Amino acid sequence: DAGITQSPRxxxxxxxxxxxxxxxxxxxxxxxxxxxxxxxxxxxxxHYSYGVKDTDKGEVSDGYSVSRSKTEDFLLTLESATxxxxxxxxxxxxxxxxxxxxxxxxxxxxxx
Amino acid sequence: xxxxxxxxxxxxxxxxENLTVYCNSSSVFSSLQWYRQEPGEGPxxxxxxxxxxxxxxxKRLTFQFGDARKDSSLHITAAQPGDTGLYLCxxxxxxxxxxxxFGSGTQLTVLP
Numbered sequence: 538d539a540g541i542t543q544s545p546r547x548x549x550x551x552x553x554x555x556x557x558x559x560x561x562x563x564x565x566x567x568x569x570x571x572x573x574x575x576x577x578x579x580x581x582x583x584h585y586s587y588g589v590k591d592t593d594k595g596e597v598s599d600g601y602s603v604s605r606s607k608t609e610d611f612l613l614t615l616e617s618a619t620x621x622x623x624x625x626x627x628x629x630x631x632x633x634x635x636x637x638x639x640x641x642x643x644x645x646x647x648x649x
Numbered sequence: 650x651x652x653x654x655x656x657x658x659x660x661x662x663x664x665x666e667n668l669t670v671y672c673n674s675s676s677v678f679s680s681l682q683w684y685r686q687e688p689g690e691g692p693x694x695x696x697x698x699x700x701x702x703x704x705x706x707x708k709r710l711t712f713q714f715g716d717a718r719k720d721s722s723l724h725i726t727a728a729q730p731g732d733t734g735l736y737l738c739x740x741x742x743x744x745x746x747x748x749x750x751f752g753s754g755t756q757l758t759v760l761p
Contacts, residue, residue: 572751577658577735577753578753579653579655579752579753579754580692580737580739580751581751582748595748626654627692629691636741637682637694638682638694639694640691640692640693640741642689642690642691643689643720
């Protein structure tokens with residue numbers, strides 16, 4: 538257990554509503570990541586953080602924003618959810634960027 | 650964008666059989682990682698290979714990094730039902746040096 542907690546684990550929301558997913562770590566790792574996983578696409582990086590208030594975009598960042606006000610928490614926000622954002626979202630942490638990643642259990646988000 | 654192609658996408662075999670999963674790219678990676686993911690869970694790191702030509706063994710699993718560091722393979726000997734899962738390769742380095750690039754995965758089912 539890498540000490541990563543994602544919440545909620547499941548969520549159903551309506552198109553156009555804002556949604557925030559939370560990732561909490563107890564490992565004090567510097568790097569945190571948000572990925573989405575869709576059939577046939579593997580894991581795609583949405584945003585990542587390399588420290589408190591330091592974040593950057595990943596491969597599929599459109600429609601998503603993030604915030605990291607504390608080392609242990611990394612929030613992913615969908616400002617106005619769309620059906621294309623229905624996916625399983627994973628948070629991950631690592632000690633170095635691009636190094637071995639430890640993943641949370643995922644959040645299954647359905648946008649109807 | 651770097652791409653990692655995994656093959657086969659799906660593999661269903663009988664207990665006791667051997668199998669090989671491939672991970673190929675046109676890009677050179679500093680290192681390559683293999684993860685296994687079970688339903689409802691996040692990926693779990695199996696191994697990291699760093700040196701071209703490197704071979705690592707983990708019980709019945711053998712991982713190899715290509716000499717040119719563009720490809721990797723995972724060989725499982727005498728597969729067991731407990732090996733069932735989604736196997737993901739992930740490359741670190743290359744043109745996007747700091748990020749992990751994930752393959753789309755190989756879904757392995759081992760039938761008893």
